[in-house]
Amino acid sequence: MQLKRRHRPQALISLVPMIDVMMILLVFFMVTSTYLNLDMIPVVQPAGPASTTASTERAALMIRIAADGSVTARGQPLTSQDLRALLTQTAKAAPETRLFLLPSGAAPLQSMVAIMDLAAQSGLSDLRVLRLEGRP
Amino acid sequence: MKLRRPPRSPHSETIITLIDVVFFLLVFFMLIGRMDATAPFDVTPPVAVSGQDMPTGGLTVSVSQTGDLAFAGVTYNLADLATVLKPDSDSQRLRINAHSQTPTRHVLPLMTLGEDLGFAEVVLVVTPEAQP
Numbered sequence: 100m101q102l103k104r105r106h107r108p109q110a111l112i113s114l115v116p117m118i119d120v121m122m123i124l125l126v127f128f129m130v131t132s133t134y135l136n137l138d139m140i141p142v143v144q145p146a147g148p149a150s151t152t153a154s155t156e157r158a159a160l161m162i163r164i165a166a167d168g169s170v171t172a173r174g175q176p177l178t179s180q181d182l183r184a185l186l187t188q189t190a191k192a193a194p195e196t197r198l199f200l201l202p203s204g205a206a207p208l209q210s211m212v213a214i215m216d217l218a219a220q221s222g223l224s225d226l227r228v229l230r231l232e233g234r235p
Numbered sequence: 236m237k238l239r240r241p242p243r244s245p246h247s248e249t250i251i252t253l254i255d256v257v258f259f260l261l262v263f264f265m266l267i268g269r270m271d272a273t274a275p276f277d278v279t280p281p282v283a284v285s286g287q288d289m290p291t292g293g294l295t296v297s298v299s300q301t302g303d304l305a306f307a308g309v310t311y312n313l314a315d316l317a318t319v320l321k322p323d324s325d326s327q328r329l330r331i332n333a334h335s336q337t338p339t340r341h342v343l344p345l346m347t348l349g350e351d352l353g354f355a356e357v358v359l360v361v362t363p364e365a366q367p
Contacts, residue, residue: 114250121257128264136363138286139330143350143357164339204340208333212281212361219285230343 140215142228157225158193160185164202168210182214186221198226274305274332281335283361293328294320295360300334302341313344320352327355 162182163171170177172185189196198218202211211228218226274297296316297305304311306319320329329349333342342359349357 114254118250118254118257121254121261125257125261125264128261132264132267137280137289138283138361138363139289139358140283140286140361141356141358142331142346143354202339202343204343205338207336208339208342208359209281209335211339212283212335212359216283216285228343228346230347 140212140219158189158196159199160189160196161199161201162214164200164206164210164214166203166205168206170210170214179213179217183217183221186217186223190222194222195225196223198223199229200226201229201231273308274299275308275310276300276303276305278332278334279336280332280360280362282364284363286361286363289330289358289360290328292325293330293356293358294322294326295330295332296320296345298331298333298337298341298345300336302337304341304345313348316345317348317352320348322352322354329354329357330360331357332360 160172165171170179170182172182175181177185186198200211200214215226218224276297276299278297278299294306299305304313304316306316311319322329329345329352331342331345331349333345346357
């Protein structure tokens with residue numbers, strides 16, 4: 100007597116819905132993801148160990164930023180090239196010079212960041228942003 | 236005369252390759268995409284060449300061009316923001332994501348607030364190239 104082979108039951112779980120879900124998720128992530136190349140500039144540094152050199156001995160340079168973004172240092176209005184030259188010269192002469200930035204409240208942030216950028220490129224790392232606050 | 240139907244070739248191999256590719260793409264996008272609460276306004280960060288790489292972790296406050304403040308997708312004023320922002324062991328850094336044309340009078344108080352609240356570091360978010 101010949102026995103018939105039993106038919107194997109077909110797989111009931113279809114892969115098609117899973118592929119659909121994965122496709123939808125994939126398209127969702129591709130569409131909603133925005134890729135920004137972002138960096139950072141520290142403006143308030145973590146408190147480090149106390150400096151051994153007396154702060155009073157260090158040279159200081161104050162740079163004012165006007166409301167239109169123009170820059171003044173040592174009483175002289177400076178162009179971007181002049182400022183770059185001044186900062187480079189200062190960094191060569193006294194690399195520990197402390198730089199103070201005094202921006203006008205109406206000055207755009209980009210002008211302040213541009214000067215911070217120039218200072219970092221010149222090699223001046225000690226930069227403070229002065230914040231004038233009104234009396235209560 | 237009855238013709239036999241040619242046996243259908245199984246398509247399972249093709250489907251498995253497709254699933255593999257889709258899975259890889261899915262995992263890729265899930266891993267590299269940083270899910271973050273976006274600000275309720277457009278922010279174009281200032282351009283800086285000397286910016287440092289942004290490490291993960293920290294709290295991000297966005298500042299619009301007109302000085303509106305937003306944290307975790309919700310708009311606050313400065314006083315309310317002070318009650319919401321709290322540095323903890325995982326978030327000792329405050330990131331200020333301000334528009335490049337925001338007047339500094341809207342950004343500088345935020346730096347002071349970060350210091351007053353006890354954040355170890357306050358950083359400005361910048362971009363190395365101009366956004367289109």
